[in-house]
Amino acid sequence: MTLAPTGAPHSRQLSSRVIGYYHYTQNPRLTLINEFGTIFWSTPFVWYTPDRYETVQDAQEFLALPLQPTHRVGPISEDSLPHLVIALRRVQPNFGQPGGGWEIAVGAPVYLSRISTLR
Numbered sequence: 001m002t003l004a005p006t007g008a009p010h011s012r013q014l015s016s017r018v019i020g021y022y023h024y025t026q027n028p029r030l031t032l033i034n035e036f037g038t039i040f041w042s043t044p045f046v047w048y049t050p051d052r053y054e055t056v057q058d059a060q061e062f063l064a065l066p067l068q069p070t071h072r073v074g075p076i077s078e079d080s081l082p083h084l085v086i087a088l089r090r091v092q093p094n095f096g097q098p099g100g101g102w103e104i105a106v107g108a109p110v111y112l113s114r115i116s117t118l119r
C-alpha cells in the first residue's frame with residue numbers, strides 16, 4: 001500500500017506505473033454488475049477513486065455518497081478505464097458528507113473486476 005495524494009486514505013499501486021481504481025456500490029447495483037459483467041449505469045458516467053476504503057462509513061464520508069455502499073469493486077487498473085470524462089479531483093462535500101477523497105469519472109463500460117464486501 002502507498003499513501004494516496006495529500007491526506008487521502010490508502011490507494012493501491014498495482015505496478016510501478018499503474019494505479020488501481022475502485023468503485024463503491026450498493027446491493028441493487030451489484031446485481032446489475034454481476035448480471036452484465038460490466039460497471040455501467042444509465043447515468044452519463046461512472047465514478048471511481050484511487051482510494052481503498054475498508055469501512056462503509058469511510059467510503060460514504062470521503063466520497064460524499066448519498067447512501068452507504070455495501071461493496072467495493074476493484075482494483076481496476078488505470079489502463080482498463082476507458083474514456084476519462086473527469087480527471088482526478090477532490091470530492092466536494094455533498095449529501096451531508098464531508099468529502100475529501102479523490103475521484104475520476106469515465107463514460108464507457110468497464111469490465112468487472114474483484115468485488116469485496118465492506119464492513
